[in-house]
Amino acid sequence: MISTIIQKIMKHETLKENEASFFMENLASGEVSDAQASSVLSIMSFRGETVEEIVGFVKAIRKLSRITEPSLHHDLMDTCGTGGDGASTFNISTAVSIILSSLGIKVAKHGNKAVTSKSGSSDVLEALGIHAASNHYEANTQLSKYDIAFLHAPYFHPALKKVASLRQQLPFRTIFNSIGPLLNPMSPAYQLIGASNEIVAGKLAEVIRVLGIKRALIVTGKEGLDECSITGETSMFLVENNAVSAFTYTPEEAGLRRGSLHDLKVKNKQESAKLIISILNGEGNESAKNIVILNAAAALFASNRVQSIRDGVEIVNQCLQSQTAYYHLLEITKMEANVHVN
Structure with missing residues (x-):
């Protein structure tokens, strides 16, 4: 069946959900060679993955994953991007997740090290001195202590070990960028997901509608x-x-001024961590601070905490001005340091 699937891909045909799932399972088990996998992933990437293909891959990886035990905490939130946008921005979603948890919202932050970017969420956590959970016990302990669990994806998804080196060899986004935000082992009820373009975003919306x-x-x-x-x-x-509803939104609608993309760029995880700390401390350049405010407000809206994104902006502004998120970060890093010293 693998040869049939590969032939379909080479003919620029698309896969059914069960075919995509079967291919992913065999890729994880080593039945698919690196050359075959690279060809399939490259072709799928350049023609665009279908909703059925993404659903198939997600279901296969979920089946093979170390899913955490049922959490003691309900209605979890996750903020995660697909990556692959090539913008070299700081880790905005990580800053957002810390703000949300400082407001008492339970967050299961799922992430990985960088593949096509300057700094992945796991990279910046390391720079901040935060330990990523490697099992369900650590994850639930972090949630109980800090209202946030930091989940390093490779620990929970051994099936992806086979494709890690392949992703490093392919210097562009693949289907694994798209499915990353859909693999959170704690199954959050709410998500804010960033996609690299409108086509991918629309497909992910349909995938989430199917998966539930x-x-x-x-x-x-x-x-x-x-x-x-x-x-x-x-x-x-x-x-x-x-159901899926689509709309556009501007910074002005949130009561924020437009900023500069240049002010959001970093060269490495250390620069990203430094900028995050300054923003949580109520400082940082205006563009960087405002993009965190906007995304945190959108996360509040996504998790049904506010009626509108603009309402969320007011809450996040107060959080930063009072340094609530900054002191929450200090508490996390201090406690984590003590855990690993002892």
Whole structure:
């Protein structure tokens, strides 16, 4: 069946959900060679993956994953981007997740080290001195202590070990960028997902509708950011009650001034961590601070905490001005340091 699937791909045909799932399972088990896998992933990437193909891959990886035991905490939130936008921005979703948890929202932050970017979420956590959970016990302990669990994807998805080296060899986004936000082992009820373009965002919305989730907001900035944009319009897809609604949103609608993409760029995880700390401390350049405010407000909206994104902006502003998120970060890093010293 593998040879049949590969032939279909080479003919630029698309796969059914069961075929995509079968291919992913065999890729994980080593039945698919690196050359075959590279060819299939490259062709799928350049023609664009279908909803059925993404669903098939997600179901296969979920089946093979170390899913955490049922959490003691309900209605978890996740903020995660697909990556692959090539913008070299700081880790906005990580800053957002810390803000949300400082407000008492339970967050299961799922991430990985960088593949096509300057700094992945796991990279910046390391720079911040935060330990990523490697099992369900650590994850639930972090949630109980800090209202946030940091989940390093490779620990929970051994099936992806086979494809890790392949992704390093392919210097462009693949289907694994798209499915990353859909593999959180704690199965969050709410999600804010950033996509690298509007086509991917629309597909992810359909995938989430098929897979089922309480409420999710998929966003993509017009300039290709896998975040809500502070420099222009953001395309948004809200998934709720088995339906998808699409709309656009501007910084002005949130009461924020447009900023500069240049002010969001970093060279490495250390620069990203430094900028995050300054923002949580109520400082940082205006563009960087405002894009975090906008995305945190969108996360509050996605998790049904506020009626509108603009309402969320007021809450996040107060959080930063009072340094609530900054002191929450200090508490996390201090406690984590003590755990690993002892």
